[in-house]
Amino acid sequence: MKDRQLAWRNLWRNRKRTLITAASVFFAVFFALVMRSFQLGTYDKMYSDVIQSYSGYLQLQNPAYLDEPTLDNGFTADPDLVSRIEQDPNVEAVVPRMESFALAAAGNRTQGVMVIGMDPGNDNKALNIRNRMVRFKLTPMAVEALKSENLPGRLSKNLDLFTGEAFTDTDDLVTILGISERDSSAILPLVRKHASFPGEYLMGGETGFAVIGNGLSDYLGTVPGDTLVLMGQGWHGTSAAGLYVIRGVVNMPNPELDNRFVCLTLDDARLLYGAPGMVTSSIIGIRDASEKELAATQARLSAITGKELSVRNWKEMNALLLNQMEADNRSGAIMIGILYLVIAFGVFGTVLMMMAERRREFGMLVSIGMRKGRLAAMVGLEMLLMGVIGIIAGVIASLPIVFLGHAKPLRFTGEMARMYEDYGFDPVMPTLLPDTFYLWQVVVVLLILAVAIAFSVRKIFKLNVINALRA
Amino acid sequence: MKVVEINDVYKTYHDTEVEVRAVSGVTLGFEKGDFAVIVGPSGSGKTTLLNLIGGLDQPTAGEILVAGHRLSELKPSELIDFRMEHVGFVFQSYNLIPVLTAAENVGFIMSLQKWPKEKRIARTGELLDAVGLSDRHNSRPSQLSGGQQQRVAVARALAPRPEFILADEPTANLDSKSAETLLDIMEKLNREEEMTFIFSTHDVRVMKRARRVITLEDGKVVSDVRTNHTS
Numbered sequence A: 001m002k003d004r005q006l007a008w009r010n011l012w013r014n015r016k017r018t019l020i021t022a023a024s025v026f027f028a029v030f031f032a033l034v035m036r037s038f039q040l041g042t043y044d045k046m047y048s049d050v051i052q053s054y055s056g057y058l059q060l061q062n063p064a065y066l067d068e069p070t071l072d073n074g075f076t077a078d079p080d081l082v083s084r085i086e087q088d089p090n091v092e093a094v095v096p097r098m099e100s101f102a103l104a105a106a107g108n109r110t111q112g113v114m115v116i117g118m119d120p121g122n123d124n125k126a127l128n129i130r131n132r133m134v135r136f137k138l139t140p141m142a143v144e145a146l147k148s149e150n151l152p153g154r155l156s157k158n159l160d161l162f163t164g165e166a167f168t169d170t171d172d173l174v175t176i177l178g179i180s181e182r183d184s185s186a187i188l189p190l191v192r193k194h195a196s197f198p199g200e201y202l203m204g205g206e207t208g209f210a211v212i213g214n215g216l217s218d219y220l221g222t223v224p225g226d227t228l229v230l231m232g233q234g235w236h237g238t239s240a241a242g243l244y245v246i247r248g249v250v251n252m253p254n255p256e257l258d259n260r261f262v263c264l265t266l267d268d269a270r271l272l273y274g275a276p277g278m279v280t281s282s283i284i285g286i287r288d289a290s291e292k293e294l295a296a297t298q299a300r301l302s303a304i305t306g307k308e309l310s311v312r313n314w315k316e317m318n319a320l321l322l323n324q325m326e327a328d329n330r331s332g333a334i335m336i337g338i339l340y341l342v343i344a345f346g347v348f349g350t351v352l353m354m355m356a357e358r359r360r361e362f363g364m365l366v367s368i369g370m371r372k373g374r375l376a377a378m379v380g381l382e383m384l385l386m387g388v389i390g391i392i393a394g395v396i397a398s399l400p401i402v403f404l405g406h407a408k409p410l411r412f413t414g415e416m417a418r419m420y421e422d423y424g425f426d427p428v429m430p431t432l433l434p435d436t437f438y439l440w441q442v443v444v445v446l447l448i449l450a451v452a453i454a455f456s457v458r459k460i461f462k463l464n465v466i467n468a469l470r471a
Numbered sequence B: 001m002k003v004v005e006i007n008d009v010y011k012t013y014h015d016t017e018v019e020v021r022a023v024s025g026v027t028l029g030f031e032k033g034d035f036a037v038i039v040g041p042s043g044s045g046k047t048t049l050l051n052l053i054g055g056l057d058q059p060t061a062g063e064i065l066v067a068g069h070r071l072s073e074l075k076p077s078e079l080i081d082f083r084m085e086h087v088g089f090v091f092q093s094y095n096l097i098p099v100l101t102a103a104e105n106v107g108f109i110m111s112l113q114k115w116p117k118e119k120r121i122a123r124t125g126e127l128l129d130a131v132g133l134s135d136r137h138n139s140r141p142s143q144l145s146g147g148q149q150q151r152v153a154v155a156r157a158l159a160p161r162p163e164f165i166l167a168d169e170p171t172a173n174l175d176s177k178s179a180e181t182l183l184d185i186m187e188k189l190n191r192e193e194e195m196t197f198i199f200s201t202h203d204v205r206v207m208k209r210a211r212r213v214i215t216l217e218d219g220k221v222v223s224d225v226r227t228n229h230t231s
């Protein structure tokens, strides 16, 4: 009889208790992993959304611009410097941008907006706004028309739920509306017929056009082809005003941005603000965005720009968002901490009970010649097995949810969605695929087990055989 | 040949304010093949004396020699090995490892001693036969009666051929028929294997079967009688 066989049998001699303890470990691991995955996945999405649709990974700025992002803190890019930056192996392109505020009006509605002037020629080397064009929109009219066709019942319900929603491509639409593979060939033509949304992205060389956020478009009640009036303050206090034809609508991931986004060509923006040749920031498109390479690139570029201009990374530029997520992260960590505290007590309860129950048996074993070290190893193994069963089961059970949540992110509708949007978040919760956070959860549970094992090992070494036998 | 020598041994407990002299100046020797019983009123020090002989506890004063080992010279871990190699224990109850079968329990100490598997299995079979449990190899302790469990415990204690077997009130929890059977078996093994048995008891039936009766009172030996009967 090997000690590990003995440990295995001991594990099952109180089957219910072992199962309950393993189950408590299982649930803690499972919930912690799933919760963490949703949390980290949501942060990850928010970061990548803001990076891809607005800030980029690195920007070239006037040093004063970070604290006071106004036109007056813009700069004129030295083509020589730009070309030197572009020679960096990790730099794809430097995309100049002009960004400021204005009041937008269409019909009888107005809204304060953020105007971004960017060359449509190479903007996709840094951001991917171009891919966010709204191609389909479930306007009330489109929903009515679709419902008059012969659709499966579930789809009609989903149409109601997602009325007003805009989509950039059919893939999006199919997943969100829950159209099955089988139905899609029949339904997609109908969607194209009734819910297509017109519009194009800006083109270089053209003047007098704008692309606006979907939220802004809804608020102003415009469709592509309508006219947008922009009014504001230009460079050094000049007044700025212009008329633009809305060419298309983009679906920005961050509702805050979506409700205020107006994009012009760089030349139009310079003209509007009376600042020829100026930029407020240049987005530096990079190839490898891993944390390490990003820091190295930033350092290399900072050496090129010297004191005159600074190279900012996305974390510096999105400090507010980062802070917000940091705070949220902390509250999540506390939740998980409480979860672990609960299982720590559960595991400890089991250990205490088990040690008390088996005191006599341990006394007998040591009496007849089993060394305490060997006994402790056996008992430790029992507890480790119990914990590991829970951990493995928890990890395995979490995987389908985490992978599914990544492939088909959870999307809130109705009230929930509005609440999220009010906070400025996209009402989508993707999961983060297993990563080091998985390892950490497992390590924490193993540490709890280690403490429980250390406790029982100590108990065994301090066991007084005579007293144990008298018990 | 002396198996155990006890020279002027004292054991004092200081647990509470009062000092308890559980064993007080005992000098005794046990020969190979002894079938000896220690009797005396409750609290007279029977268990304490057996624990001292078995190396479960150390005397406050005096000396105990077992198979040439001076027990006071052994470190705690050496004492555990000493017990494994030289002493067989049978307790009043809870003797067996609940998750092991009768055969595995009998083989347990032999496997601690790393006996080769075939020898272990052969010896286990032989002993389960001897204690009349040849048909219960695969029964768990919970499936055995109290008397059967004690018989398995005797077989386990005997299996690795220790110097002697210590049994503290082995029949206390048994009905008289089971007690008689257990005693028959111990006597037979004492004869056939020349195994030395030292046990304590309150049980008159047990006393009558012993060939040597040692009486303790207040931790002292008040009589040591050899009855020459053979059963």
Ligand SMILES: Nc1ncnc2c1ncn2[C@@H]1O[C@H](COP(=O)(O)OP(=O)(O)OP(=O)(O)O)[C@@H](O)[C@H]1O
Pocket: A466, A467, B013, B014, B015, B020, B021, B022, B040, B041, B042, B043, B044, B045, B046, B047, B048, B049
């Ligand atoms: N571990 C201990 N701590 C303190 N006192 C003890 C301890 N073990 C035994 N004693 C005391 O030593 C004395 C002898 O006890 P022991 O158990 O040896 O008696 P016994 O003859 O075996 O009694 P019984 O017939 O009831 O089993 C008693 O007074 C007991 O209270």
Ligand SMILES: [Mg+2]
Pocket: B046, B047, B048, B168
């Ligand atoms: Mg006693």
